[in-house]
Amino acid sequence: MCFSFVENTIAQVNDTLQKKEKVNDLEEVVVSGQYNQQSVDQSVFEVKVITQEQIARQGGNNLADILNQTLNITIIPNASTGKSGVQLFGLDAQYFKILVDNIPLINDEGMGNNTDLTQINLDDIERIEIVEGAMGVQYGANAVSGVINIITKKSTSKKWEVVPYIQEETVGSEYNWVDKGRHIQSVKMGHNFNDKLYANGIFTRNNFNGFWGDKEGEHHLYDDGKRGYEWLPKDQYTVKSLWNYKTDNFRAFYKFEYFDETTNRYAEEVRENHDPATDLTYPVASDEEFSSERIFNHLNINGKFFKHVLYDVSLSYQQQKRNVETYNYRIRTGEKFDVASFVYESRKAWYSKGNFSNFLPNKKSDFQLGYEVTSINGFASAISGMYSSENIARTLDSYDVFASSELVFSDKFSLRPGARALFSSNFNTQVALSVSAKYILDNGVEVRGILGTSPRLPSYEELYTYLVDVNHDVRGNVTLNPEQGTSAFLHLKKKYKVQDWYMSSKLSGWYMNVKDRIELAIINQSPLQYQYTNIDKYNAWGLTFTHAAMLHNFRVNAGATFSGVSQVMETEEDYNDDYLYALQLNTNVSYTVPKWNTTFSAYLKYTGPQYQYVQQTNDAGETVLFRGKQLDFSWLDATVKKSFFDNKLQATLGARNILDITSVNTTAVSGGAHTDAASSLMLGYGRSYFIKLLYNFNF
Template sequence: MKNTFIWLLLHIGLMILPAINGLNAQSLAGSTVEGNVTVADGSPAAFATIRVKGSKNVTAADKNGHFMLTNLLPGKHDIQISMMGYETNSQSVTIEKGKPAQVVVQLKPGHNQLNEVVVTGQYEPQSLKKSVYNVRVIDSERIRLRAPVNVMGVLNNELGFRFSNDLTLGTTDVQLMGMSGRNVKILLDGLPMVDRGDTRESLNQIDINSIDRIEIVEGPMSVSYGSDALAGVINIITKKPGSEQLGITARIQEETANQDYNFLTNQGLHIQNVGVTWQKKGWNASAGITNNTFGGWQGQSIGRAKEWLPKDQLFGHGKLGYRTDNATIYYRLDALKENLLSEGPANVNTNQARDQKYITYRYVHQLQGDWKTSDRFQLNTQASYTDYQRRTQTTILDVTTGRRTLSLGEGEQDVSKFSSQTYRVTASYKASSIVSVQPGLDINLDGATGARIQGSPTINDFAFFVSSTLNPTSRISIRPGLRFIKNSVYDAPPVIPSLNTKFALTSTLDLRLTYARGFRSPALRELYFNFFDASHSIKGNPNLKAENSNSFNGSLAWQPTRTFKSTLGFFYNSFNNLISYGIDPNDPRISMTINIDKFKTTGATLENVFNWKDLSATIGFSYIGRYNNLLATPDTVSYANGQLTTFMWSPEVNTNLTYTLRAIDTKVSLFYKYSGKRPNYLATVNSDGQVTATLTEIAAFHWADLTVTKPIAKFLTLTAGAKNLFNITRLANNSTDTGGAHNASGPSPVSYGRSYFLGLNFQWYKN
């Protein structure tokens, strides 16, 4: 923002000086330099600063990376292009009288990535420093350095994130700041993703190669994004076209699964990706395809069975858009086909094995548009349609003859289908430099069918929301918000409020304080989805109540220099009617979704980001407490070790280190995280009916990845390294609380162990 402010002052000065000095138009006449600025992946370097060295001639690139410098005298000039988070680029330009010059620049990632531009929850893209939300950003450079296979491989090193794995179904769920995945809103370019069950498996069903960055907002965002946003929002933002006329990218990566590996197929992990972008005269198009193959890992299973199921994912996306200086519109399709194979052990008596294949199809259609009529008013429209289905196909294999027949067992041939429509319109009006207003309309229509679905239920949610940004002084920003909801299944509260504030205590110290009321109506999957097989006995509950919460968040950000930033965050969330799993009162063998009367989470985080010469680093710490539900009935519960504690605490420490060896143009990165033990109180009932609380826990563990990245040719970059250096596979676990009813007591699965990888990335752009 400092550069933008200087730019405005200089331009005002350039407009006033001619009048003051009596200069005539002829004396000001000169040539121009016009150009485009992009970053490493070809996307536009929006709002980059461009200046003529040794003069006051300065401008900024627009949102498309385009810029123009005017009134340059003939001769040789040095043009400097800079942008926060990237290395300054210098271009020497020789200008002839009356002839415009062209400059095309691509910026390289640098070490000052402390003021990213964010979009989640904003009226328009703005710097992180100005945002009233405390937003965490994982940029494209960090994603590239991690060489991930999926989104989980990016988030597992972040503070407050934990993942739980269901080896039977081959799915993974996310937990954020002590809350389960059902309370985390997953967005793709600002639009919600659909999941079949209560787990957020959609996180791992997004093509990692199409992602530009990930923005994370902790705490309720119910006013802006509605249901499921009680714990926070993860907004996955895909790559946008840059200034290139034509671009071709490709990626291939080979990775072991513990000690299992076979080149290009079967054992290990194999990634192949190719993408192309094109644009001309405002039109732009892109397409890409990715194949992720995981051969599985046998682990402690025997015979044909594998502990980690083989998975084959085929992603495809296509996009067509048109943009002008004041408007943008595009259509995007994301498609997925995923196959999971669970091979059962052979029966020694019958020589038969029971195999299950889980086949998922996901099609996400998006239509988005922006229209800026003036500097005061702009309109954003979004529409999406998701068609999602998961098929279970069970067969009986005769191991001797190789013949397969379909199994006729209950629930062993099944298709569950979910559809979701989202329509969203927001307008932003800047009444003055003090007051801005954003009204919006949000419509969500969800439906489901299938043998495991009770009937063909639908839930329709209509909402009107409005927020305003008030800036009574340059140091204070206040953003109140209200959301009005009409739900077809539940009587929603008449209004949901929120209040976000930001105080610039000094030029280097910012305080953010937030209160938000959360509301979440039960999803179709929690109400009507029944799931019974050899390992699961779960049913939905049509009598669930809607969840609501009161949340308080705060953060104190200190940035004394451009190369150091420290943020202290704290939160307290109180939930009523939180939906979780419990025992069916009519059948103790069955789990069902139930409302917990009360649940709370609280904690604090400390994150430090600094850059020194060729070292870029983040060091963070968190301490998160989850409420002990057994306190609700203290008179009927006994605890052998004394008094029950209100909160069960768990610490985390993480660090990301990247060192650049400039002599050989190589980056070495270490990603480390310590996850402390996770305690839980488990209630048991003895023969006398006395309830006893037992302290259980999931063990602590260390996780570390090491990567080395080096350009080996003009368009080629080599990436190699090792993941899970501590070779973690399972954690000691004497608790049933591992994140959902899909898990049981016993060792908690984390990974298939240490792996090694080698990847090659190709990038070619024509401007």
């Protein structure tokens, strides 16, 4: 994200300006991929940082709210499930990891990957770190395109902190206090028992009443296709607790989180049950209620032994369970009957990771040793419709060891090679390699190069799908091999001053390659049969340029990405491996009026047309390949944030999706097995407005 990069690099140019503006997050430290906490400038990796202040200015409550304006990231909401997925460099959420305090977060479909961004709220976030490119050595399998590491707050400068807030938001033009709009309430309580022990607790409710659009909600009585919602309603509850103990050479923290989400799906079809004798109807519909529960435990200890050797060890137990309740619903009376409940998906995971570094007392070289152990017991029910009549329960155990060394040849040049061996109970041994380098030129230009690899393990769906009936024959493949991803990044960055303007510019070039990509392929024409198999090749390259300027209380940031993607399925007789090109632009501006204690901000992102080769049946019944196109669109947000009563009360007013985008036409989507391709892609529910009020009872 170009604005996060700027606020953490430009600001380091001038310490006087930092003090003048009272910005305490400009000397930002990062932990992602580091031996220990380092400043952004010292890091061998290029780490983008989104600070707590930036999150507050955007009025973001979950990860989808914040990442929507980020270059190279595309948020993909799903109105029919209520989930929001994400693409990074054109690769979907299977190819990157979401971490919380350096450990992968469990979810309905994976461990770290395939995460629903709307299920990650930001009520205790200190910063978000984004590292692009294959990070297999540092974070193991499925970190092909990068990682997003959420760092949580673990201390306060006050004896007591009590921070409640509320946020009210329209959903498009829809809003009331009862059954329309988005309603958020949260309270945080923290206490420093002494200079060593801190604890807090957080409760948050996020109530999204769905987007009605042309629908009439759950109480609609007629079979005219208008019952239900265009975007499903859902209710989220989150409870968190933290205990943090620290001394000069030791720290331990324990984090607990309980997350509960309920999503309702209301059928369009209504059985009106007309009674001729009374000329009355007794309408009934068949509905579903999905509930997701996540339990997250994380114990971390870090410090020194033998006076200088650093250790950082985490132990985590996580569980996510998704239930479904199916029932018939008498709409007039609100009565449920024929109720049946099932465990839809479930995952339990034991996880531990340890890093050990600073073995050598000199500052010219060091090495790191580490391990990562994961045991996942997964379950998917046949009631999901994706599997055979038998439920799918499998255990995946992985045991990784990794090592890297850091060689500091001078103040200008350092190098870090690394390797990881990945041992698994289900797949052959995998290897991840990386080498990173940093060099500072005489003119102050910082050069960083990163070359890395990471495997991507097959998912449950790819391994065990069994959709076989009179209309479908789609099967998984338990013999699938892990995909192999490789990436190379080169970053050039310079900070400088032009008159009173503080400037920062960065040019990044990148190349990504994924071999043995898993896709659905036709294995038999008559009868038509599909199976997941390792047949695809994926290549992508791109250039990203970001520039920022800051003058006193005014900041402006702009960025552009030009990228090309080539994708080939080996089973296609008439394939085309040409690169298809796309453009993204973003900019944001902010201006602070000190005497008003007010900051005005605006964020704009343009996503240009996107292309993909897709198969289509022509009038002669032949399958041909053509270049599909998704039309371009722009996303504009704006906020005003003002503080009152010596910064105790903070009010944020904002508008999202000011250009009122709802969907974009596309021919760049392939149809599935026996399903037609979609003609449009839903992106949002229109222009929305919000107000957030937060009060700090700190003493």
